[in-house]
Amino acid sequence: MVVPRELYKIVTVFSTLIAIVAVVGGFVLLDTATNRTVAAASEVNLPLAIAGVGAIALGAATYAFASRFRTGGMGSPNSDDDGDIEDG
Template identity: 60%
Template sequence: MADDPSRTGDSADEAADARGTDPDSAVGFDSATSETRSERDDSDGEGAESGQAGGDARSVVVPTAVYKRVTVFSTLIAVVAVVGGFLVLDVATDRATAELSEIDPLVALAGVGLIAFGAVTYAFSTRFRAEGMGNAKDDTDEPSNNG
């Protein structure tokens, strides 16, 4: 970059070259992380075009009506799947009294699979937030009452 004729050669340009950024451009390149400044700013989840409020890049902001439906139905599905999974697992093990050779492994795996499906469904549903909802982890204006 030293033989670029458009450079003036002052110390600010040399420092920018060392950092891998161009001081004249709005989008710089960070050579340490191999990402542009705009990519790093957008990955915060606070970019205007990301459609997300708050700092969690994995959360999805939806209208309040959608949030209510997602919360109700995903919680219902998760509870039914987990309880059903334990019931199926209970049937497979004959109320946990069956000998190891008497356990039906396919039914037991189906029970464990239902439990895992319920957990994944609930975890997925926690990604949704309604418009205007904040993230408790991002609130710093509340005093700490732990001693």
């Protein structure tokens, strides 16, 4: 999706920030749920662990979808600037 440069900057900055906070927060939640990985399986706080994994997935999805934005002059997503190089 081609968007104006200012919108591209805003989307890039805030989506990266949200993704980083979500992933780091998810790992903190997961670490807390498993008591720094020393808890027995029966002692794991399952709702907190699920929330942690969900936060990590949310951060990954946010970053992945935000990378779909382009601004003018970035080229098409299917263009191959290194046309002379073969994969193999």
